[in-house]
Amino acid sequence: MDERNFYSERQDTKELKLVCPHCKQENSYPIRWMVRTKKASLPRGAGDEDRKRFANARSYMVRVDEMVACRNIRCRKRFELTGQSVVLVSDAPIPQGDFDPDTFGNR
Numbered sequence: 001m002d003e004r005n006f007y008s009e010r011q012d013t014k015e016l017k018l019v020c021p022h023c024k025q026e027n028s029y030p031i032r033w034m035v036r037t038k039k040a041s042l043p044r045g046a047g048d049e050d051r052k053r054f055a056n057a058r059s060y061m062v063r064v065d066e067m068v069a070c071r072n073i074r075c076r077k078r079f080e081l082t083g084q085s086v087v088l089v090s091d092a093p094i095p096q097g098d099f100d101p102d103t104f105g106n107r
């Protein structure tokens with residue numbers, strides 16, 4: 001069974017404080033993540049092996065964005081994100097951010 005069946009997927013945006021390597025200015029950036037939340041129960045058709053894997057499965061999130069454009073209007077350079085790109089999350093519900101796919105990246 002595909003591991004994806006263990007999770008429900010959704011996209012989330014989190015504000016992250018980043019320092020631009022070009023102009024050294026700190027700003028907060030909306031960074032997109034794909035959140036894979038472990039389902040409450042095992043999907044239908046799961047075998048013993050799947051049951052074991054499901055028991056060990058943890059909710060996690062994967063960073064979608066790899067580059068951001070500097071928000072300093074005198075700089076505007078793009079730079080790469082550093083740090084962890086995969087983060088384990090607790091199984092408690094994650095509060096929804098003010099994610100708006102229509103305006104993201106258009107500033």
Ligand SMILES: [Zn+2]
Pocket residue numbers: 020021022023024025070071072075076077
């Ligand atoms: Zn900059």
